[in-house]
Amino acid sequence: xxxxxxxxxxxxxxxxxxxxxxxxxxxxxxxxxxxxxxxxxxxxxxxxxxxxxxxxxxxxxxxxxxxxxxxxxxxxxxxxxxxxxxxxxxxxxxxxxxxxxxxxxxxxxxxxxxxxxxxxxxxxxxxxxxxxxxxxxxxxxxxxxxxxxxxxxxxxxxxxxxxxxxxxxxxxxxxxxxxxxxxxxxxxxxxxxxxxxxxxxxxxxxxxxxxxxxxxxxxxxxxxxxxxxxxxxxxxxxxxxxxxxxxxxxxxxxxxxxxxxxxxxxxxxxxxxxxxxxxxxxxxxxxxxxxxxxxxxxxxxxxxxxxxxxxxxxxxxxxxxxxxxxxxxxxxxxxxxxxxxxxxx
Amino acid sequence: xxxxxxxxxxxxxxxxxxxxxxxxxxxxxxxxxxxxxxxxxxxxxxxxxxxxxxxxxxxxxxxxxxxxxxxxxxxxxxxxxxxxxxxxxxxxxxxxxxxxxxxxxxxxxxxxxxxxxxxxxxxxxxxxxxxxxxxxxxxxxxxxxxxxxxxxxxxxxxxxxxxxxxxxxxxxxxxxxxxxxxxxxxxxxxxxxxxxxxxxxxxxxxxxxxxxxxxxxxxxxxxxxxxxxxxxxxxxxxxxxxxxxxxxxxxxxxxxxxxxxxxxxxxxxxxxxxxxxxxxxxxxxxxxxxxxxxxxxxxxxxxxxxxxxxxxxxxxxxxxxxxxxxxxxxxxxxxxxxxxxxxxxxxxxxxxxxxxxxxxxxxxxxxxxxxxxxxxxx
Numbered sequence: 025x026x027x028x029x030x031x032x033x034x035x036x037x038x039x040x041x042x043x044x045x046x047x048x049x050x051x052x053x054x055x056x057x058x059x060x061x062x063x064x065x066x067x068x069x070x071x072x073x074x075x076x077x078x079x080x081x082x083x084x085x086x087x088x089x090x091x092x093x094x095x096x097x098x099x100x101x102x103x104x105x106x107x108x109x110x111x112x113x114x115x116x117x118x119x120x121x122x123x124x125x126x127x128x129x130x131x132x133x134x135x136x137x138x139x140x141x142x143x144x145x146x147x148x149x150x151x152x153x154x155x156x157x158x159x160x161x162x163x164x165x166x167x168x169x170x171x172x173x174x175x176x177x178x179x180x181x182x183x184x185x186x187x188x189x190x191x192x193x194x195x196x197x198x199x200x201x202x203x204x205x206x207x208x209x210x211x212x213x214x215x216x217x218x219x220x221x222x223x224x225x226x227x228x229x230x231x232x233x234x235x236x237x238x239x240x241x242x243x244x245x246x247x248x249x250x251x252x253x254x255x256x257x258x259x260x261x262x263x264x265x266x267x268x269x270x271x272x273x274x275x276x277x278x279x280x281x282x283x284x285x286x287x288x289x290x291x292x293x294x295x296x297x298x299x300x301x302x303x304x305x306x307x308x309x310x311x312x313x314x315x316x317x318x319x320x321x322x323x324x325x326x327x328x329x330x331x332x333x334x335x336x337x338x339x340x341x342x343x344x345x346x347x348x349x350x351x352x353x354x355x356x357x358x359x360x361x362x363x364x365x366x367x368x369x
Numbered sequence: 370x371x372x373x374x375x376x377x378x379x380x381x382x383x384x385x386x387x388x389x390x391x392x393x394x395x396x397x398x399x400x401x402x403x404x405x406x407x408x409x410x411x412x413x414x415x416x417x418x419x420x421x422x423x424x425x426x427x428x429x430x431x432x433x434x435x436x437x438x439x440x441x442x443x444x445x446x447x448x449x450x451x452x453x454x455x456x457x458x459x460x461x462x463x464x465x466x467x468x469x470x471x472x473x474x475x476x477x478x479x480x481x482x483x484x485x486x487x488x489x490x491x492x493x494x495x496x497x498x499x500x501x502x503x504x505x506x507x508x509x510x511x512x513x514x515x516x517x518x519x520x521x522x523x524x525x526x527x528x529x530x531x532x533x534x535x536x537x538x539x540x541x542x543x544x545x546x547x548x549x550x551x552x553x554x555x556x557x558x559x560x561x562x563x564x565x566x567x568x569x570x571x572x573x574x575x576x577x578x579x580x581x582x583x584x585x586x587x588x589x590x591x592x593x594x595x596x597x598x599x600x601x602x603x604x605x606x607x608x609x610x611x612x613x614x615x616x617x618x619x620x621x622x623x624x625x626x627x628x629x630x631x632x633x634x635x636x637x638x639x640x641x642x643x644x645x646x647x648x649x650x651x652x653x654x655x656x657x658x659x660x661x662x663x664x665x666x667x668x669x670x671x672x673x674x675x676x677x678x679x680x681x682x683x684x685x686x687x688x689x690x691x692x693x694x695x696x697x698x699x700x701x702x703x704x705x706x707x708x709x710x711x712x713x714x715x716x717x718x719x720x721x722x723x724x725x726x727x728x729x730x731x732x733x734x735x736x737x738x739x740x741x742x743x744x745x746x747x
Contacts, residue, residue: 029569029573032565032569033565033566033569036563036565036566039563040562040563043562194403194404198407199404199406199407199585200407200585200586200614201585201586201587201614201618202586202618203586203589203590203618218597289562292562292563293561293562293563293590294586294587294589294590294618296559296560296586296587298560299560299562301560302558302560302561303560303562333563334563334565334566335566336566337555337557337561337564337566337567338566338567338569338570341529341555341556341557341566341567341570342529342556344557344558344561345529345558
């Protein structure tokens with residue numbers, strides 16, 4: 025191993041690490057606000073990448089119909105809720121509008137635009153608009169009624185949601201994978217390093233998103249409300265912060281981050297319907313490095329996972345996964361020695 | 370009144386049973402849904418063209434879906450052997466399901482012809498025969514081609530699963546036989562997002578040729594990574610990669626790649642001297658007449674070959690007993706082992722007592738990607 029090989033490996037590791045960082049941030053965000061360990065985070069990645077791939081081929085992706093079905097189910101839940109609590113019809117109607125408006129409009133646009141072969145960038149925006157509402161809807165249908173259940177129950181629901189989404193992914197996108205065209209085809213060479221435009225986009229967007237998340241949590245009222253819910257749900261509720269609203273917002277953000285990661289990773293690798301799981305799992309490992317609590321530590325952990333993976337596959341490619349997932353053990357040991365605590369429910 | 374009804378029912382049962390005795394029941398369990406459906410559905414389409422009658426006996430196809438799930442495959446097999454009393458089972462099209470079905474079929478002493486390469490060791494596969502090519506015969510064709518190209522050193526990159534393992538073993542054996550050397554061995558998982566580190570190591574070893582062991586669209590990523598590292602040698606892909614997906618994902622990066630494949634899918638391009646040319650052309654013409662041009666597929670070819678097997682073994686087995694009897698079933702199995710050299714659309718088959726894989730080395734065809742299409746390599 026010489027310096028140039030180490031450089032190439034480091035670049036490769038950091039590029040993947042940047043994606044894991046985004047997913048780790050989403051995982052930390054969701055756990056902090058809703059106590060949900062969201063295993064299907066990676067499915068948003070696959071949904072994002074494959075929805076764009078199908079739009080590229082001029083087909084209407086299955087996610088469009090899935091979005092409509094989920095929105096329809098949420099609307100039924102709204103009506104049932106309204107009837108049960110004897111809300112005024114106008115209030116129910118307004119709630120229905122809020123539930124249905126975005127999914128229906130976005131789906132209609134997607135169905136209309138799919139055969140028209142929009143430019144790549146417009147299709148990418150459309151993909152984000154299609155996948156992001158899934159966060160809100162999945163939270164409402166799968167988690168909201170259980171919001172006060174134990175972490176374990178929420179984790180079990182996550183496993184169920186994960187399998188459901190993987191199965192639907194196979195149904196929507198088929199067993200074969202897709203590779204998306206690059207957003208920026210430029211190549212730069214610095215010595216032995218070949219940096220592609222896509223790498224620069226990955227780094228740029230990851231950094232920008234992390235800065236935006238920081239500003240959001242530090243400077244805006246909504247961000248502070250989310251943080252308050254994260255610190256103490258009951259206390260935040262007493263202060264007039266809706267914990268359901270916080271959960272929906274957190275899930276929407278997580279779905280957006282997942283879809284964005286999918287768009288970023290799509291041009292660098294072949295994405296299959298079930299690719300999301302391992303990608304999401306590595307983000308989860310990084311989030312565990314951070315004790316599911318700290319954003320900067322999650323970032324460091326994710327870059328660490330990326331580097332470990334890259335150097336690991338260079339030295340012993342058959343044991344790469346073993347190396348990455350074994351690395352979690354000393355970290356867990358260190359964490360449990362540092363701050364021992366009992367079960368909290 | 371009640372007596373009349375009972376009599377009618379009894380007569381109907383007798384008539385039905387009488388008819389059923391003369392029929393040959395063929396149980397089929399394929400993955401029509403789930404991840405294996407890409408293989409099962411083409412096999413099913415070809416079975417729609419299966420002969421209605423063989424040696425004067427009516428053929429009943431009993432088609433079940435195993436949903437790519439080994440558990441479902443087992444319950445399908447149980448149903449086929451206990452309720453439908455089938456004489457032979459075709460299935461499944463994916464290895465894990467076929468492997469799960471094998472003990473059930475063997476216990477019922479029913480012949481199982483698998484559409485997937487199942488690695489049951491010799492001796493335990495008494496009732497099990499395979500239609501697809503084993504890795505050895507494909508590796509043989511690939512290394513023959515390498516020898517002609519003057520390849521001396523080889524790099525290997527493959528899946529960290531059973532498919533990669535089988536090929537690594539076959540490639541090591543063939544390399545040793547031909548005096549070549551495998552200088553670098555790297556592995557990757559289907560779900561990996563990057564194989565750059567492995568590609569770095571392979572291209573720094575700079576072998577004359579590299580073998581990439583992966584399937585379908587997954588086969589393009591490692592090749593792209595290797596090409597991106599500036600590797601200029603020859604690239605070889607295995608028969609699992611001989612699908613249009615390789616070209617769809619790989620684009621211009623896979624141009625010039627050599628791919629080993631069964632002969633059926635390139636029927637028209639086979640040299641006239643190839644033994645399978647006639648069968649392969651017949652398969653492709655009929656299949657594409659029914660399913661549209663360009664619909665041919667490796668696994669549909671296996672279904673076609675299944676019909677050839679049946680036509681050969683049924684007349685032999687009929688001499689031993691009536692369809693539906695244990696004698697008939699075991700005679701069918703024995704006929705498989707003694708049917709001798711048989712030309713399939715996928716090569717030349719010769720099952721023997723010790724070899725239930727059966728393909729001779731006349732099966733593998735080397736293709737090359739040229740202008741986004743597979744052409745037979747010279």
